[in-house]
Amino acid sequence: MTELETKIRAEAERLLSEHLVDVVVAFRKEDAPLHPQPAFFTQVDELQDLVYNGLCANNLANYLTRHPQETRIGMVVRGCENRSVNALVVEKQHTRENLVLIGIPCEGILDWRHIVALTGENVLSVEENGESVCVHTRENTFAFSRVELLHPSCQRCLHPNPISADVLLGELKPEGDPELMRLRIEALENLTLEERNAWFRHEAERCIRCYACREACPMCYCTECFVDHTEPRWSESGVTPAGMQAWHIVRAFHQTGRCTSCGACERACPMDIQMTYLTDKLNLDMIDAYQFEVGMDTTTQPPFATLTLDDKNRFITRGK
Amino acid sequence: MAYRLPKKGLDQTLRAWAEQSKVFAPQKREGYAQFLPWKAGVELLLDEPHNTRFPPKAFLLPQSETLLTYNRKLNQLETPTLQISPRIIFGIRPCDAHAVALLDTVFATQENPDPYWRARREQTILIGVGCNQPATTCFCTSVGSSPFDHAGLDAIFTDIGEAYLVETFTERGEALFAGLPQAEANDEGQARSIQQQAEAGLTPAFATDNLKDHLDQIFDSSLWNEFAQSCLGCGICTFLCPTCFCFDIVDEAQRDERVRNWDTCMFRIYSLEASGHNPRPSRAERTRQRLMHKFSYWIEHANQFGCTGCGRCVRYCPVGLDIRAMLRKAAATPSEVVHAN
Numbered sequence: 064m065t066e067l068e069t070k071i072r073a074e075a076e077r078l079l080s081e082h083l084v085d086v087v088v089a090f091r092k093e094d095a096p097l098h099p100q101p102a103f104f105t106q107v108d109e110l111q112d113l114v115y116n117g118l119c120a121n122n123l124a125n126y127l128t129r130h131p132q133e134t135r136i137g138m139v140v141r142g143c144e145n146r147s148v149n150a151l152v153v154e155k156q157h158t159r160e161n162l163v164l165i166g167i168p169c170e171g172i173l174d175w176r177h178i179v180a181l182t183g184e185n186v187l188s189v190e191e192n193g194e195s196v197c198v199h200t201r202e203n204t205f206a207f208s209r210v211e212l213l214h215p216s217c218q219r220c221l222h223p224n225p226i227s228a229d230v231l232l233g234e235l236k237p238e239g240d241p242e243l244m245r246l247r248i249e250a251l252e253n254l255t256l257e258e259r260n261a262w263f264r265h266e267a268e269r270c271i272r273c274y275a276c277r278e279a280c281p282m283c284y285c286t287e288c289f290v291d292h293t294e295p296r297w298s299e300s301g302v303t304p305a306g307m308q309a310w311h312i313v314r315a316f317h318q319t320g321r322c323t324s325c326g327a328c329e330r331a332c333p334m335d336i337q338m339t340y341l342t343d344k345l346n347l348d349m350i351d352a353y354q355f356e357v358g359m360d361t362t363t364q365p366p367f368a369t370l371t372l373d374d375k376n377r378f379i380t381r382g383k
Numbered sequence: 384m385a386y387r388l389p390k391k392g393l394d395q396t397l398r399a400w401a402e403q404s405k406v407f408a409p410q411k412r413e414g415y416a417q418f419l420p421w422k423a424g425v426e427l428l429l430d431e432p433h434n435t436r437f438p439p440k441a442f443l444l445p446q447s448e449t450l451l452t453y454n455r456k457l458n459q460l461e462t463p464t465l466q467i468s469p470r471i472i473f474g475i476r477p478c479d480a481h482a483v484a485l486l487d488t489v490f491a492t493q494e495n496p497d498p499y500w501r502a503r504r505e506q507t508i509l510i511g512v513g514c515n516q517p518a519t520t521c522f523c524t525s526v527g528s529s530p531f532d533h534a535g536l537d538a539i540f541t542d543i544g545e546a547y548l549v550e551t552f553t554e555r556g557e558a559l560f561a562g563l564p565q566a567e568a569n570d571e572g573q574a575r576s577i578q579q580q581a582e583a584g585l586t587p588a589f590a591t592d593n594l595k596d597h598l599d600q601i602f603d604s605s606l607w608n609e610f611a612q613s614c615l616g617c618g619i620c621t622f623l624c625p626t627c628f629c630f631d632i633v634d635e636a637q638r639d640e641r642v643r644n645w646d647t648c649m650f651r652i653y654s655l656e657a658s659g660h661n662p663r664p665s666r667a668e669r670t671r672q673r674l675m676h677k678f679s680y681w682i683e684h685a686n687q688f689g690c691t692g693c694g695r696c697v698r699y700c701p702v703g704l705d706i707r708a709m710l711r712k713a714a715a716t717p718s719e720v721v722h723a724n
């Protein structure tokens with residue numbers, strides 16, 4: 064057990080035993096190698112299964128909307144998860160008073176796909192020692208530096224520290240370099256229209272419409288998704304280019320000013336499809352046009368969710 | 384019959400097949416293996432210890448397919464005549480071929496065959512490559528299959544070093560290898576020992592005695608809620624599964640087509656009725672459906688498990704729900720504790 068895990072368990076134990084929360088949302092040790100599971104602890108004696116490591120790949124804020132507002136939730140949050148929670152509070156999906164955020168300054172999530180690509184399928188365990196990572200497979204042991212295994216979204220992470228946690232465990236990390244996200248998007252924007260189109264098609268055409276990207280995203284909580292509507296019909300149903308492209312574009316657009324660039328959607332995708340280039344572009348637009356970054360507080364509405372009658376654009380028509 | 388095919392001769396064999404049929408073989412696509420059309424010079428992924436990521440069931444049951452077209456003005460229906468040319472799927476793993484044999488019990492029955500499935504199945508030859516070194520997520524031997532299972536296959540290859548031992552099981556499989564030299568006794572001996580070793584390397588992943596009865600008895604257990612807590616309700620474990628076959632029929636009215644798409648019991652709109660009622664209202668009932676279908680209802684339907692142990696759902700579930708561990712937990716759940724829901 065790592066020192067950090069001991070601290071998280073102690074905090075979870077305190078919250079449960081003092082009846083400060085009804086449930087602690089964290090991770091538990093994996094059944095399948097490389098995949099610690101999101102877990103819901105209600106009893107102190109279950110906490111021996113609690114783990115925290117670089118392979119905890121899900122955005123736990125995703126589970127906030129599964130509980131009624133009255134449920135008092137303790138949740139382990141990294142930088143992006145804290146901001147997702149804030150965004151959900153802004154959208155009135157939970158009451159901040161009923162949340163206890165156990166903040167962990169984040170060292171970045173290890174990309175399990177990348178590990179498998181480098182070491183082969185039969186990974187037995189992964190050992191993290193600060194900046195180095197050791198991967199044990201059935202056949203071999205491999206040593207890596209942590210940075211080379213980070214998920215791309217984590218390499219570009221701006222805010223690794225939880226910004227409004229109730230308890231902070233671990234040392235604060237330096238803020239990320241905003242240029243990294245911008246450089247990637249600018250590189251795409253500098254392509255010709257045909258090249259950009261080819262890039263987009265190449266990613267979208269492998270989609271199997273499993274909607275894991277949607278289900279893994281804390282901000283995709285609609286009880287009926289546009290793709291599931293039949294009347295009116297917003298998108299084709301099958302794995303046709305039109306259907307898959309509509310899915311990719313509209314899903315991204317529904318995230319405008321709401322996505323925290325956590326990358327959980329990409330990590331869930333079974334077909335290795337890149338999709339954060341769409342949401343990251345929209346996030347940059349939000350910064351450039353409105354100086355807005357999502358989840359930095361629990362009150363500011365995302366620009367596209369605000370409505371003012373003196374909006375300078377003409378699509379607002381006053382009743383006569 | 385058993386033949387010996389030196390590895391050096393594989394290319395020539397595939398080339399000869401490709402003159403008569405479309406040949407598909409596992410190749411690299413992005414970070415994974417996928418069945419792609421074989422062309423001279425392509426690199427094959429035959430030694431990878433794992434399956435293609437996307438299941439080959441799609442060759443027989445495409446994820447989306449047009450069942451018929453209609454013309455509303457003329458009040459006419461048209462069923463497309465399926466023109467499927469002969470194809471050979473080379474390098475399919477035994478678990479995936481076993482899955483095709485299972486799906487035959489659904490789509491190729493005497494009473495009610497599915498014409499779309501049948502047309503494709505008749506034109507599709509499955510040539511397997513057995514698994515000398517099953518992956519850590521494989522559990523075929525726990526569910527009545529094995530790394531050199533013959534079910535569904537026309538022929539199987541065993542890698543014996545410099546050469547493959549090729550065993551054929553059907554006439555059309557036999558016809559593909561007719562010119563090759565017959566295997567010698569020591570090739571066969573070597574293959575048997577490799578096969579036994581592969582099988583011996585797999586330990587039981589969960590107890591299967593009475594599994595069906597036990598699952599039926601814990602139908603109302605709170606265990607399903609426990610799994611459902613972390614489950615995302617996505618399509619990964621069922622769309623990647625070689626045996627899942629649920630589909631939904633949709634009218635794409637803008638193109639006047641009736642389309643059949645894969646569907647999955649893990650989706651929230653699966654079995655949602657027009658009234659708004661859903662007999663499986665939460666992820667708990669949906670997770671239960673997946674396990675029950677594979678390990679109870681399949682037994683009723685075909686006296687076999689509806690899982691061939693390929694391990695895809697284990698590897699790709701984004702929240703690490705491992706079906707083997709789920710079944711171990713189910714086995715450990717006492718049947719007398721029935722929770723009121």
Ligand code: SF4
Pocket residue numbers: 122279280281282318321322323324325326327328329339342
């Ligand atoms: S769209 Fe993807 S990156 Fe953005 S919040 Fe959702 S899961 Fe995270």
Ligand code: SF4
Pocket residue numbers: 269270271272273274275276277331332333334336338
């Ligand atoms: S997770 Fe990947 S394959 Fe599934 S719907 Fe999203 S982009 Fe498509």
Ligand code: SF4
Pocket residue numbers: 613614615616617618619620621649699700701702703704
């Ligand atoms: S892949 Fe995992 S998260 Fe997705 S539906 Fe299956 S069990 Fe649930």
Ligand code: SF4
Pocket residue numbers: 620623624625626627677689690691692693694695696697706
């Ligand atoms: S249930 Fe999982 S292991 Fe079994 S055949 Fe389907 S994908 Fe493979």
Ligand code: SF4
Pocket residue numbers: 621626627628629646647648649672673674676677
């Ligand atoms: S009901 Fe579920 S488990 Fe059964 S075939 Fe359909 S999708 Fe697969």
